[in-house]
Amino acid sequence: MQYQTQNIAKTYWLGALLIFAVQVSFGLVGGLIYIMPNLLPVEYFPFNMVRMIHTNALIVWLLLGFFGAAYYLVPEESEREIYSPKLAYIQFAIFFLGGLSAVVGYLFHIYADHARSYLEQPLWIKLGIIVAALIFLFNISMTVLQGRKTAITNVLLLGLWGIAVFFLFSLYVPHNTSEDKMFWWYVVHLWVEGTWELVMASVLAFLMLKITGVDREVIEKWLYIIIATALFSGILGTGHHYYWIGAPGYWQWIGSVFSSLEVVPFFGMMIFCFAMAWKGRRDHPNKAAMIWSLGCSVLAFFGAGVWGFLHTLHGVNFYTHGTQVTAAHGHLAFYGAYVCLNLAIMTYAFPYLFNRAPYNQILNIASFWITSAGVVFMTVSLTFAGVLQSHLERVQGLSYMDAQDQIGLFYLLRFGGGAVTVLGALLFIASLLLMPRTKTAPVAGAVPAAAE
Amino acid sequence: MRRTFSSLVQAFLLLLTLSLALAFAAEAQASALWLAAVTLAAALKTRIVLARYLGLDAAPGALAGFFAATFLVLALVAGSILVFPTPIHQARGNAHLVATTGAPGANE
Amino acid sequence: MGKVDRDRLPHHCRMNAADTPAPVATADSDWGPLSALPGHPLMWVLIGSELAVFGLALLGYAGARARDPLGFALAQDNLDRLAGVANTALLLASGFFAALANRAAHAGEAAPARGWLAAAALLGLGFLGVKGFEYSGEIAAGHDIDSSPFFTLYFLVTGFHALHVVLGLIILGIVARLATPAAVETGTAFWHMVDLIWLVVFPCLYLMR
Numbered sequence: 001m002q003y004q005t006q007n008i009a010k011t012y013w014l015g016a017l018l019i020f021a022v023q024v025s026f027g028l029v030g031g032l033i034y035i036m037p038n039l040l041p042v043e044y045f046p047f048n049m050v051r052m053i054h055t056n057a058l059i060v061w062l063l064l065g066f067f068g069a070a071y072y073l074v075p076e077e078s079e080r081e082i083y084s085p086k087l088a089y090i091q092f093a094i095f096f097l098g099g100l101s102a103v104v105g106y107l108f109h110i111y112a113d114h115a116r117s118y119l120e121q122p123l124w125i126k127l128g129i130i131v132a133a134l135i136f137l138f139n140i141s142m143t144v145l146q147g148r149k150t151a152i153t154n155v156l157l158l159g160l161w162g163i164a165v166f167f168l169f170s171l172y173v174p175h176n177t178s179e180d181k182m183f184w185w186y187v188v189h190l191w192v193e194g195t196w197e198l199v200m201a202s203v204l205a206f207l208m209l210k211i212t213g214v215d216r217e218v219i220e221k222w223l224y225i226i227i228a229t230a231l232f233s234g235i236l237g238t239g240h241h242y243y244w245i246g247a248p249g250y251w252q253w254i255g256s257v258f259s260s261l262e263v264v265p266f267f268g269m270m271i272f273c274f275a276m277a278w279k280g281r282r283d284h285p286n287k288a289a290m291i292w293s294l295g296c297s298v299l300a301f302f303g304a305g306v307w308g309f310l311h312t313l314h315g316v317n318f319y320t321h322g323t324q325v326t327a328a329h330g331h332l333a334f335y336g337a338y339v340c341l342n343l344a345i346m347t348y349a350f351p352y353l354f355n356r357a358p359y360n361q362i363l364n365i366a367s368f369w370i371t372s373a374g375v376v377f378m379t380v381s382l383t384f385a386g387v388l389q390s391h392l393e394r395v396q397g398l399s400y401m402d403a404q405d406q407i408g409l410f411y412l413l414r415f416g417g418g419a420v421t422v423l424g425a426l427l428f429i430a431s432l433l434l435m436p437r438t439k440t441a442p443v444a445g446a447v448p449a450a451a452e
Numbered sequence: 453m454r455r456t457f458s459s460l461v462q463a464f465l466l467l468l469t470l471s472l473a474l475a476f477a478a479e480a481q482a483s484a485l486w487l488a489a490v491t492l493a494a495a496l497k498t499r500i501v502l503a504r505y506l507g508l509d510a511a512p513g514a515l516a517g518f519f520a521a522t523f524l525v526l527a528l529v530a531g532s533i534l535v536f537p538t539p540i541h542q543a544r545g546n547a548h549l550v551a552t553t554g555a556p557g558a559n560e
Numbered sequence: 561m562g563k564v565d566r567d568r569l570p571h572h573c574r575m576n577a578a579d580t581p582a583p584v585a586t587a588d589s590d591w592g593p594l595s596a597l598p599g600h601p602l603m604w605v606l607i608g609s610e611l612a613v614f615g616l617a618l619l620g621y622a623g624a625r626a627r628d629p630l631g632f633a634l635a636q637d638n639l640d641r642l643a644g645v646a647n648t649a650l651l652l653a654s655g656f657f658a659a660l661a662n663r664a665a666h667a668g669e670a671a672p673a674r675g676w677l678a679a680a681a682l683l684g685l686g687f688l689g690v691k692g693f694e695y696s697g698e699i700a701a702g703h704d705i706d707s708s709p710f711f712t713l714y715f716l717v718t719g720f721h722a723l724h725v726v727l728g729l730i731i732l733g734i735v736a737r738l739a740t741p742a743a744v745e746t747g748t749a750f751w752h753m754v755d756l757i758w759l760v761v762f763p764c765l766y767l768m769r
Binding site for chain 3: 457460461463464467468471472474475482487490491493494497498501502504505506507508510511513514518521522524525526528529530532533535536537538539
């Protein structure tokens with residue numbers, strides 16, 4: 001670790017890991033309710049509440065992870081300490097307590113009842129999130145502005161500012177349901193298929209720079225091409241959420257055409273990571289971080305790119321809209337693109353933050369394969385469930401619940417995949433907290449000067 | 453990359469000729485021959501713009517790639533019309549209807 | 561600490577903030593295959609993306625038409641083919657002027673380059689005028705973006721193209737101010753792309769039937 005203030009990331013990431021555990025646990029509970037609806041007392045575990053915690057906790061911990069990533073990589077990139085560590089900890093307190101109290105509030109049925117997934121937080125928590133975001137942006141922007149400006153920090157800042165700006169749409173809740181949905185997607189779509197992709201690309205670029213040692217020049221060019229295609233396809237790609245929600249029909253074409261191209265930046269990121277790994281030196285000791293990074297790019301390509309394309313054309317979506325196909329896509333896309341990204345940067349940075357330089361990575365690498373296998377299995381199960389559901393409901397005309405009865409087997413399989421995922425997630429957390437040292441002790445004084 | 457004045461003039465005149473030729477033929481009856489003529493003329497024009505205006509004759513690989521893409525689109529659209537032809541008799545029968553009401557057969 | 565010292569350390573001791581290997585010298589620290597193209601490489605990424613978008617939209621057009629050839633043919637008959645041909649000629653001439661501007665800029669002649677760019681932009685405005693005339697006639701005849709599948713696609717594709725003409729005019733204005741070879745090369749590349757797209761869109765929507 002070259003800069004003291006990179007330590008701030010520690011706090012953020014530990015908070016993120018805690019909420020990660022909560023998120024996957026509630027996912028498992030949700031999966032259980034699908035197959036045994038009456039096992040848990042419904043007054044304490046109503047499905048809507050369990051789902052809300054699962055999805056909201058996901059967003060909260062991913063954002064905490066992004067904040068951590070920014071606090072970790074901005075000092076190294078800008079070549080200076082974070083502008084104000086104090087503000088960073090205040091921001092953490094506001095955001096973490098806000099997120100936590102939202103989740104606890106859900107347990108007691110306190111939430112904004114707008115039927116807007118991910119945005120169920122009461123208004124005062126939303127305002128808290130905005131205050132925290134402002135503090136964060138001020139702090140990071142000041143650091144970047146005063147220091148060295150690189151393509152990585154520029155793209156990261158653009159992404160982070162975008163996240164904050166688009167969140168403002170969550171405050172506007174139109175009465176008209178169609179309009180309500182349109183504004184809701186301004187947050188949700190323009191986050192995960194726009195601004196978050198910028199964060200993803202810049203963090204991956206940072207990881208590739210550090211792990212492979214390929215020239216910054218080369219990496220920056222890839223980064224520019226990736227974000228150009230991401231923004232080009234992603235912004236108007238919002239149209240693919242406007243099918244059958246009361247928006248004008250031409251959105252079907254805008255959505256189909258542009259969102260078909262959303263696979264391009266994800267393909268680009270995958271090729272980028274593998275090209276860098278191939279071209280670069282392969283002697284970086286942190287193999288686990290490399291595996292998470294490559295895994296991130298591959299699973300994001302399949303989850304976000306391929307599984308997204310599966311149902312993005314309006315002719316197909318006419319049948320699959322709101323079925324388990326969406327759930328399959330959602331799980332692999334979030335996992336591949338954003339969960340793996342966070343776990344990759346954590347895996348890369350934790351040994352430095354905790355001064356555990358040489359550590360045994362076997363547990364961490366195992367957790368990658370176990371978690372990923374679990375999520376992929378879930379995705380495949382849900383895809384089968386969704387295809388069958390589309391056929392039964394939308395082609396044969398069965399009622400919703402009759403169709404559900406027919407696809408129960410796949411929910412059982414999904415639960416199995418979910419259990420493996422939770423196991424993998426807990427192993428990952430354990431691997432970072434324990435970080436067992438390798439048997440040989442490090443040579444004293446072997447602290448090379450900062451490279452690059 | 454050398455784009456001489458005469459090569460640009462040549463390109464422009466060729467493009468213009470092709471366009472005007474099509475304009476005079478625009479009222480031609482729809483047929484496979486007509487589709488082929490439109491497709492080839494349009495493809496030739498895109499190739500000239502790519503090679504001369506955009507200067508891709510300096511990068512043959514890129515020229516081939518971009519030209520293949522535009523040609524493919526033109527050929528697929530024309531091909532789809534051959535495969536799903538307009539039922540001419542019905543079109544003629546309805547032509548007066550269109551002229552009087554101004555409303556084409558809308559169907560969603 | 562130099563590379564040699566670092567390599568002498570036991571492997572596990574090298575894991576440190578400075579683990580980043582010394583930058584690998586790469587011969588192609590340029591833009592790879594994009595380097596061969598005239599103008600800024602990112603402009604070519606944009607050109608490729610635009611071609612993909614219009615290409616997909618036209619394939620969508622072919623697909624939608626296949627489901628209703630008669631409806632499409634009847635709707636298509638309402639288009640003003642002559643106006644379309646006129647617009648093609650305008651854009652081709654405009655592209656010619658833009659190419660001359662590029663040539664002048666490369667010869668270091670900023671003033672003639674600006675003149676050609678202005679001429680190109682003027683014809684671009686002419687294109688928009690003709691397009692507006694067409695639109696107003698079509699709208700007056702009761703066709704709009706929601707009136708039929710053909711007109712939905714027609715207005716989307718040509719409207720989106722017209723937006724690019726507007727954007728192209730702005731870009732021509734910017735590069736005319738700079739008038740450097742690199743800027744004019746990149747700006748006119750965008751303009752030629754707008755031209756190119758029209759050469760694909762026009763026959764598909766107006767002529768093929």
